[in-house]
Amino acid sequence: MxxxxxxxxxxxxxxxxxxxxCALEFNGDPFRLAVMARLSAQCTDARVNIVSHDLFKKYPNAHDMAEADITELENLIKPCGLYRTKAKSLKEMSVSLEEKHGGKIPSDMESLLALSGVGRKIANLIRGDLYGLGxxxxxxxxxxxxxxxxxxxxxxxxxxxxxxxxxxxxxxxxxxxxxxxxxxxxxxxxxxxxxxxxxxxxxxxxxxxxxx
Ligand code: SF4
The missing domain is CATH 1.10.1670.10 (Helix-hairpin-Helix base-excision DNA repair enzymes (C-terminal))
Known part of the structure; x- marks a missing residue:
């Protein structure tokens, strides 16, 4: 065989x-999926789902997260581990989304990989789940x-x-x-x-x- x-x-x-x-409960929201995928590095999906609840109440979209106070953002995602690095890249990613993509999540690999904290694993997850590109x-x-x-x-x-x-x-x-x-x-x-x-x-x- x-x-x-x-x-x-x-x-x-x-x-x-x-x-x-998808084990991440992103409720069909592209921004949530991108953020949650970033948070899931070295963290369980179950924990990301819990943390995301309060996180998205405070920062529901790229515009709000781009303007986040970094210490507040760090505190909200602390249970996911690596919180300083993750907070920094989430903020940077949100700024790029706002500046270059009108707050939306792009579908092409090159644009996705240019976002802070996004590697091929997250890019493929986004392309598959949001855009049906496999x-x-x-x-x-x-x-x-x-x-x-x-x-x-x-x-x-x-x-x-x-x-x-x-x-x-x-x-x-x-x-x-x-x-x-x-x-x-x-x-x-x-x-x-x-x-x-x-x-x-x-x-x-x-x-x-x-x-x-
Ligand atoms: S549990 Fe994993 S390692 Fe064991 S038989 Fe199934 S696929 Fe193979």
Whole structure:
């Protein structure tokens, strides 16, 4: 079986067993998604969802966040960790959105990557969820699970390399949903420690499972 065929099998099984919604509760608001994706670095999506509640009451859009008092912004996002760096980049991102994009979130990769704190992972999430343009979101779950499944060595942790390897294996129209499913699957079944391999629906495709 080729890697592409194996990936097709994985996609089909996850489609039948795992939800495909975004774990970040951004309520369809593009600005919220961009901010929440930035906050989620080294933080759980659940915590980001909680913190975002008060954050967006105070700063509901790019215009308001661009004018935020940096200390107030830091305090609001403190529970997410790395709060000084994140506050600085959120403010810078908001200023750029206001100055260059009329407060809206752009869709082209180049403009997204030019925003402070936005790398390929966030850019692909935005392009997929907001604009239906697909893109592999190589986050920690995707990297870990697809490594275990044997699409590349389990030791590979470089998000850009993972994205490059996975992109040709996954049809464009499946990329966004698959990456969301991998997040839920990574939380519930293929967890970082002690994955639940017994009874895992992907076991027959999994190299990690073959080796234990
Ligand atoms: S068999 Fe185990 S390692 Fe493989 S995908 Fe399932 S839970 Fe993850």
């Amino acid at each position: 080729t890697k592409k065929e194996r990936m097709a099998g994985v996609i089909q099984i996850l489609k039948n067993t795992v939800r495909s919604d 893109g592999v979101v190589a986050d920690t779950h995707c990297i870990r699970i697809c490594g275990r499944l044997g699409f590349y060595p389990e030791t590979l942790k470089d998000a850009v390399k993972v994205e490059k390897i996975l992109t040709p294996l996954i049809p464009k129209e499946e990329q966004t949903d698959l990456c969301h499913r991998l997040v839920w699957f990574g939380r519930d079944t293929c967890t970082a420690r002690n994955p639940k391999c017994n009874g895992c629906p992907l076991a027959k495709f999994c190299k990690h499972n073959e080796n234990i």
